[in-house]
Amino acid sequence: ASWVREIRRSATPRRPHGISVLITGASGFVGTHCSLALKKRGDGVVGLDNFNSYYDPSLKRSRQKLLSDHSILVIAGDINDSGLLAKLFDAYPFSHVLHLAAQAGVRYAAKNPQSYVTSNVGGLVSLFEAAAKSADPQPAIVWASSSSVYGLNSASPFSERHRTDRPASLYAATKKAGEAIAHTYNHIYGLSVTGLRFFTVYGPWGRPDMAYFFFTKSILAGKPITIFRTAQGGEVARDFTYIDDVVKGCLGALDTAEKSTGTAGGRKKTGAAQLRVYNLGNTSPVPVTKLVSILEALLGVKAKKNIVTMPSNGDVPFTHANVSLAAADFAYRPTTDLTSGLRKFVKWYVQYYGIKLKAAAAAAAASRKEAM
Numbered sequence: 001a002s003w004v005r006e007i008r009r010s011a012t013p014r015r016p017h018g019i020s021v022l023i024t025g026a027s028g029f030v031g032t033h034c035s036l037a038l039k040k041r042g043d044g045v046v047g048l049d050n051f052n053s054y055y056d057p058s059l060k061r062s063r064q065k066l067l068s069d070h071s072i073l074v075i076a077g078d079i080n081d082s083g084l085l086a087k088l089f090d091a092y093p094f095s096h097v098l099h100l101a102a103q104a105g106v107r108y109a110a111k112n113p114q115s116y117v118t119s120n121v122g123g124l125v126s127l128f129e130a131a132a133k134s135a136d137p138q139p140a141i142v143w144a145s146s147s148s149v150y151g152l153n154s155a156s157p158f159s160e161r162h163r164t165d166r167p168a169s170l171y172a173a174t175k176k177a178g179e180a181i182a183h184t185y186n187h188i189y190g191l192s193v194t195g196l197r198f199f200t201v202y203g204p205w206g207r208p209d210m211a212y213f214f215f216t217k218s219i220l221a222g223k224p225i226t227i228f229r230t231a232q233g234g235e236v237a238r239d240f241t242y243i244d245d246v247v248k249g250c251l252g253a254l255d256t257a258e259k260s261t262g263t264a265g266g267r268k269k270t271g272a273a274q275l276r277v278y279n280l281g282n283t284s285p286v287p288v289t290k291l292v293s294i295l296e297a298l299l300g301v302k303a304k305k306n307i308v309t310m311p312s313n314g315d316v317p318f319t320h321a322n323v324s325l326a327a328a329d330f331a332y333r334p335t336t337d338l339t340s341g342l343r344k345f346v347k348w349y350v351q352y353y354g355i356k357l358k359a360a361a362a363a364a365a366a367s368r369k370e371a372m
């Protein structure tokens, strides 16, 4: 009973006409920022996260502490636990679900391929089932797909109309499967579903498995970093997107999500439920070598670089978003360039890990000299 009380407290909006959102993956990077932004607006938020150890769980705990300091409840649990999901939808009539829980990252598939299927396909189905079946009214769902669905697409910038039938990684394949499953739940159960294809998101409280994060760590430690070139010797580039821009996109998608039409006695109610997919990127790809030179300038340390040909481990050479659809439908407009975004990341990084930048830079420079 106190569990239900806690959920209601956290889920109830504090502003008139506010929304109430169940956020899966709430202690993840994007989930933390979205939770805080919604709460700040006066919306209700309840988080769900299984705190898995794909990367440092203490970072997830710190994010949870931050959310708890803002009166946001994060429940420890798995999206594959359909009993738990049913209880959550029973405890509160959420108007929306922001589904961010997933096995992220591309390279981990070499170690644990099944984890992608379990969370990104099995978990997604379990969540869609719970939303479609046990909740009345059904919540509108907004979920994280990925720019990786464009795979080995060569037409650029990537538009939502482009082909997505050549995923380069298991991660991409499971996100593509998610988009197909979204179509099915929309068609059969009248579920309103919006998929967001994020493009390489970075910023404070970010993910230690992503390049900008582990490059920062290695550069500060005076350790070498590996930079990939394409098989043709070209630059690898990403449409790096700052977290605040992605958060604005998520809120825009939530605010324009229509209610599900739902089913009545097994039959679909009149009217087609919404089914949408949007790119959320920055629209200006930057070579990874440029990312490194920005970090070197911000940290005051030269990186030791190993430049090697990209192995075929699932990474794609290039991403570039066309965001005109999101711009038209919810005025999405990315405003943060890579240098200002990385400056905010570095500021957070040194504070979080208690690093004195000048001393660290001097030590890294000394270790560089020793190695020479």
Ligand code: NAD
Binding pocket: 024, 025, 026, 027, 028, 029, 030, 031, 048, 049, 050, 051, 052, 060, 077, 078, 079, 080, 099, 100, 101, 102, 103, 104, 105, 118, 119, 123, 144, 145, 146, 147, 197, 198, 199, 200, 201, 202, 207
């Ligand atoms: P993240 O790993 O920081 O967050 C995901 C969270 O989900 C983690 O806290 C994890 O513990 C939780 N989780 C994983 N499996 C779960 C399960 N089965 N049950 C409950 N919780 C589970 O990743 P992120 O960068 O915040 O990404 C959020 C979403 O955006 C993911 O779906 C990811 O695939 C997608 N995405 C991210 C990026 C990016 O650049 N960050 C790019 C494209 C897509």
